[in-house]
Amino acid sequence: MAESLPLPAAPSPSEYLRAALRSPVYEVAEVTPLQKMEKLSARLGNQVLVKREDRQPVHSFKLRGAYAMMASLTEEQKAHGVVTASAGNHAQGVALSATRLGMTSLIVMPVSTADIKVDAVRRFGGQALLYGANFDEAKAKAIELAREQNYTFVPPFDHPAVIAGQGTLAMELLQQDAHLDRIFVPVGGGGLAAGVAVVIKHLMPQIQVIGVEAEDSACLCAALKAGHPVDLARVGLFAEGVAVKRIGDETFRLCRDYLDDVITVDSDAICAAVKDLFEDVRAIAEPAGALALAGMKKYIQLHNIQGERLAHVLSGANMNFHGLRYVSERCELGEQREALMAVTIPERKGSFLTFCQLLGGRAVTEFNYRYADGDNACIFVGVRLTRGHEEREEIISLLHQGGYQVVDLSDDEMAKTHVRYMVGGRPSKPIRERLYSFEFPESQGALLKFLHTLGTHWNISLFHYRSHGTDYGRVLAGFELPEQDAEFERHLRELGYECHDETRNPAFRFFLAG
Known part of the structure; x- marks a missing residue:
């Protein structure tokens, strides 16, 4: 087994490069293909290349960083085992890495985590503990267990060894095509973007590295605006692989210093990119996995780029099958x-x-x-x-x-998510009605809590629920109540679900209002 040397808290670019070159990730990870997208290249007037990280044993790049850090642990740390919190790709990377290194691994996952992800962790040799209503609660539990049981906590992105492990992807890209003009990388917590950017800019600074964020989870853009990492008030969960509330301290430092640009895209653009990948290379990317391609397409349009060699990272393919319904519905709008x-x-x-x-x-x-x-x-x-x-x-x-x-x-998000499936229903008599959109946790008791908090006090005049294969379901609900009702507002706050007043939405006024 290759030795993985510990890194200082804030390594220099040359230290990151040496760590990436010496990384033992190939004891478990694969060198993934860099594949041309023929149809999209012709359509966009550029050579479009996709780095197929969906071909990794865990169908995601996360294996690189997890193994790089875990291989650098001392023998004593390895003997005690590791713990992490994740509902997705990092969980599987840690589980497989631990098994290959002969270690025990405990993965704390929110109770609402889909069975397919829990089963994958167990299949790779990890122990899954379902705890908490969301990722933050699961992470707090994992850190608590690390202190109590003397486990080593394996962070998903904000650690120099993890970042260096992700940087091995940049080494492969340069070996596969040293004539690239730009590389587009998804940004969640920033580990992959930081690792790729610091290696590329140290070796071939003429290649531009562009970070791509989901509009509803743009923690890097928020940090760049503030000058330091900040907490987002909320994050969207459609591209759950990048649904990160706060970028890491070290990943922010590197992204700020070495990324050439950052662009954001909406969910419809991501859906269109999922379709592009399927039609061109028959890959079924998860939403976060198609994020970089969505950003590339938007960047080409914004900057009128023609005749360049452009690579993007298909970062993962752990797609919840039921989520494909939403992708299929929205991809035409995204294109x-x-x-x-x-x-x-x-x-x-x-x-x-x-x-x-x-x-x-x-x-x-x-x-x-x-x-x-x-x-x-x-x-x-x-x-x-x-x-x-x-x-x-x-x-x-x-x-x-x-x-x-x-x-x-x-x-109009409400029209696309709800109204198109509800057209034709108006109340038979005039009523005073207010309309709200909600995000319901996909967990037992969510509907009962809603009904107990609101439904027993006010008449529900309209209700429509849509699940999109994420941790939250989209709900549209109407209530018979006047323009201002302080008691209703108090109960809304007590409910604690993310909600928005949609009463004046034009789609509602046209098709559903009395």
Whole structure:
């Protein structure tokens, strides 16, 4: 077994490079392919290359950093074993690394963790302990157990040995293609981005390294703005592999000093990138795994990049199968290949035909309608696009010229998540109604807590639930109550679920409100 030397608290670039060169990760990890994406390259006018970290034994790059740190432990530390907290790829990396190194491993996972992930940890030889309602509670328990049982806590990203282990990916990239112009790397806690950036910029500073964050988990952007790591008020969980509230101290130092740029993308863009990867190389990436490609596509568009060699890291493929439903629904919007609109049309025979004729032969992807009154009908319609945002604006202008009232819902999250599945339901009598969107924990008792806290005090006039294979479900709920109700607001705070008032949302006003 190769020796892995301990690193100081804040290593220099040359120390990180030496650690990456001497890293023993290949005792367990694979050299993953750098594969050309032929279809996307032709479409984008650049040579697009994907680094296939989904080909690792645990289907994620996390194995590199976990093994690098654990191999550097003393014999006494190895004898006591390790503990970590994770609901995803880091958990599997630690479990497999411990088994290969002859150590025991305890993985603390939130109680809502999907069975497929718990089973994977156990399959790789780790002991899984389900504890806490979320990652923060699981992490606190893991640190407590480390103190009590003398385990070594293995952090997922903020440790020099972990960062150096992730830096081995950069070494492979340079050996596989030394003529790259830019490398796009996903950012969660920053371990991979830091490791890749410090190695690349030390060896070949002319290659740009771009970090990509999910818009709803952009802890690096927040830290760069503040000048130091800060806690996000909340993080989105669709790309759960990068759903990190606070970037690490050492990873922030390296990302700040060595990344050339950082870009953020939304969930729809990530869904479109998942589809690109499947269509081009038949890989099924998890959302966080497709994050770097989503960022690359946006960066190309923003900076009009043509004729370059661009690599991105497919960082993981531990996809919850049920999450593919959401990806399939949203990828067309992410590619700007579909427009969603609310259109008011006359309530008479032939109206739909006239409307479609005005669209000029464009394909209608969705048409939701229910009779409301004898004069006008409000339809929820999807139209397939071939030229993105420009064509969307053309269609709206065309409909306005044809005398139709149109509201563009393509960027309306509530319309895309809930209303498109609920069109046609209005109350039979006028009611005073307020609408809220909630994030429900995917755990036993979440609905009962909601009903006990709110449902026994106020009449629930509307309820719609959508699960997307993450730790939270999306809920839309209406209540009969006046504009201002201090008691209701107090109960909302007592409930403690993330929520937003959607009463004035245009999709609700068009299709569901009384």
